[in-house]
Amino acid sequence: MSDTLETRHHGGSAVRYILLSLGAVAFLFPFYYMVVGSLRGTTVGDLSAAVPSGLTGANYTAVNGAISLGRSLLNSGIMTIGVLVCTLVFGVLAGYALAQLRFRGKGAVFAALLLVQMIPFQLLTLPLYVLVVRDYGLGDNYLGMILPFAINSTAVFLFRQFFSQLPQSLFEAARIDGASELRILWQIALPMARPAVLTALLLTFIGPWNEFLWPFLVTKNADMQPLAVSLASFLSNLQGTVANPAGALLAGACVLAVPAVALFLLFQRHFTSTDIDSGVKG
Amino acid sequence: MSVNLQSAPATVRDSAPARREGPRKARGLPRVGALFVSPYVLFLVVVFAVPLVYTVWISFHRFYFTAPGTDVDSPWVGLSNYKDVFTDPVVGRAFLNIVIFLVINVPLTVGVSLVLATALNAKIRGRAFFRAAFYLPYVTASVALVAVWQFLFGSDGFVNHLLGSHAPDPSWLVNSHLAMPMIAVFVTWKQLGFFVMLYLASLQNVGKELYEASAMDGAGRVRQFFSVTVPGVRPATTLVVIYAIITGANLFSEPYLLTGGGGPDHASTSPVLLMYQKGIEQGHPDFAAALGVVLVAFVMVVSLAARKLTERDN
Numbered sequence: 001m002s003d004t005l006e007t008r009h010h011g012g013s014a015v016r017y018i019l020l021s022l023g024a025v026a027f028l029f030p031f032y033y034m035v036v037g038s039l040r041g042t043t044v045g046d047l048s049a050a051v052p053s054g055l056t057g058a059n060y061t062a063v064n065g066a067i068s069l070g071r072s073l074l075n076s077g078i079m080t081i082g083v084l085v086c087t088l089v090f091g092v093l094a095g096y097a098l099a100q101l102r103f104r105g106k107g108a109v110f111a112a113l114l115l116v117q118m119i120p121f122q123l124l125t126l127p128l129y130v131l132v133v134r135d136y137g138l139g140d141n142y143l144g145m146i147l148p149f150a151i152n153s154t155a156v157f158l159f160r161q162f163f164s165q166l167p168q169s170l171f172e173a174a175r176i177d178g179a180s181e182l183r184i185l186w187q188i189a190l191p192m193a194r195p196a197v198l199t200a201l202l203l204t205f206i207g208p209w210n211e212f213l214w215p216f217l218v219t220k221n222a223d224m225q226p227l228a229v230s231l232a233s234f235l236s237n238l239q240g241t242v243a244n245p246a247g248a249l250l251a252g253a254c255v256l257a258v259p260a261v262a263l264f265l266l267f268q269r270h271f272t273s274t275d276i277d278s279g280v281k282g
Numbered sequence: 283m284s285v286n287l288q289s290a291p292a293t294v295r296d297s298a299p300a301r302r303e304g305p306r307k308a309r310g311l312p313r314v315g316a317l318f319v320s321p322y323v324l325f326l327v328v329v330f331a332v333p334l335v336y337t338v339w340i341s342f343h344r345f346y347f348t349a350p351g352t353d354v355d356s357p358w359v360g361l362s363n364y365k366d367v368f369t370d371p372v373v374g375r376a377f378l379n380i381v382i383f384l385v386i387n388v389p390l391t392v393g394v395s396l397v398l399a400t401a402l403n404a405k406i407r408g409r410a411f412f413r414a415a416f417y418l419p420y421v422t423a424s425v426a427l428v429a430v431w432q433f434l435f436g437s438d439g440f441v442n443h444l445l446g447s448h449a450p451d452p453s454w455l456v457n458s459h460l461a462m463p464m465i466a467v468f469v470t471w472k473q474l475g476f477f478v479m480l481y482l483a484s485l486q487n488v489g490k491e492l493y494e495a496s497a498m499d500g501a502g503r504v505r506q507f508f509s510v511t512v513p514g515v516r517p518a519t520t521l522v523v524i525y526a527i528i529t530g531a532n533l534f535s536e537p538y539l540l541t542g543g544g545g546p547d548h549a550s551t552s553p554v555l556l557m558y559q560k561g562i563e564q565g566h567p568d569f570a571a572a573l574g575v576v577l578v579a580f581v582m583v584v585s586l587a588a589r590k591l592t593e594r595d596n
Contacts, residue, residue, distance in 0.1 A: 123578055
């Protein structure tokens with residue numbers, strides 16, 4: 001939408017550029033500082049720290065020695081992929097049913113879908129912790145890490161909106177031909193829904209990948225911790241174990257940031273806030 | 283949804299009359315629909331409904347953490363946990379901090395993102411670059427960004443070196459007057475890109491004729507901004523307020539990591555951080571459950587009040 005917008009004001013763009021550039025510096029400088037700091041042999045707070053000189057990969061080796069990046073990345077990956085798969089399978093089914101099928105309680109399910117997007121998840125953390133860790137025994141377990149995020153409600157909402165916009169005639173013709181609903185969903189609706197699926201998956205990805213509180217609670221074993229959690233424990237109490245703690249921490253931060261940033265830059269054309277907006281407003 | 287408008291097949295729009303068929307709209311066997319939606323319903327029950335009921339139950343009982351399998355009595359204690367919550371001074375501080383967060387976050391978010399969105403709302407060179415730059419903190423993990431902010435705003439950090447003798451003492455994150463405002467600024471910065479895009483989308487709905495009419499009446503750019511743009515994007519502003527309330531009530535990673543556990547001396551604590559410290563670290567889940575119930579009630583009341591307020595303005 002925004003790419004096709006017409007110019008509203010002509011000329012006078014100097015002010016515009018000054019404002020936008022100030023904004024860009026404020027948003028990008030910390031990222032620049034993170035990358036440069038992660039590559040410097042000694043990372044200290046003074047102004048020279050922003051100058052890329054004496055670059056080395058030693059900080060990455062150091063942080064890898066302290067929290068084993070590979071294992072943490074694997075845990076983050078398993079947790080995130082689990083959430084993506086559940087959202088894709090069960091979320092698409094639910095979105096399709098809410099958009100195109102008739103069943104009892106449909107209104108109630110849709111109302112619940114809107115309501116849960118307004119309930120802050122963190123408020124349910126304590127009872128969920130008691131249930132998942134104490135009652136179900138899922139502490140230090142991938143299932144326990146995935147469970148609270150398994151089906152992203154905003155994604156379900158996006159699927160539902162997309163499937164509602166597809167023409168009825170398409171589905172009716174297939175039904176007259178005797179196709180099952182699952183086949184209609186798989187062969188007709190889903191292939192058309194690629195942009196919605198892409199948006200929903202990107203949106204879903206940043207949730208579990210960046211999440212800190214929940215995996216922090218359910219993983220006590222360092223071998224099970226996703227990168228956000230192991231990096232946080234490095235931040236709060238492991239920094240003394242390496243020679244250049246600031247550099248090592250920033251190196252870890254870069255490793256944590258890169259996958260989400262890369263995916264976003266790759267697909268940013270598809271990722272606009274209007275999608276999230278419609279997900280929240282209902 | 284812009285994505286759909288851009289890339290949905292042409293048939294979607296051609297079929298508008300077909301969609302107005304009314305009751306015939308939803309088809310298919312009733313059982314299939316219920317079957318398709320059942321995993322999601324089960325998920326909602328397990329992850330939302332059960333914990334919500336459970337937390338209310340715990341809040342009225344004396345509750346202990348036990349090893350799986352062991353049975354310990356949880357006697358009914360009435361409002362005793364709630365009494366503890368309301369008489370704890372740190373709880374009061376945590377709720378005050380939500381208010382501090384709102385007072386800083388809402389005006390800053392509305393002001394800066396509206397200005398940036400307006401600046402971005404034109405065919406200009408580098409538009410995609412600016413969009414991406416603004417969005418970057420939003421998609422990046424809090425933990426990674428907190429690490430950078432700790433260095434930028436540390437006692438011996440970049441910002442203090444820049445300020446020289448004007449640097450605050452004690453430094454930003456360990457100063458009891460500045461710690462909570464720093465958290466508010468950090469979160470505002472992190473989420474701003476989302477709201478810039480939200481306002482940018484919202485600006486597309488402000489009628490061009492309004493700008494033309496006000497220009498004919500002799501209104502300048504600044505005047506237009508305040509009398510046409512600002513009222514035109516009010517729905518987005520309402521959303522900012524509601525988001526701010528939810529975010530403020532949810533703060534955990536920032537006080538836990540950025541200010542070292544809500545410090546100094548609880549000055550930047552948050553209700554969720556307290557729920558963690560009291561409930562899990564110190565082993566009083568009943569206190570934490572009662573605090574959670576109070577927090578849910580707080581969020582609902584403040585959200586309703588905010589909505590009433592913005593509706594009345596219309």
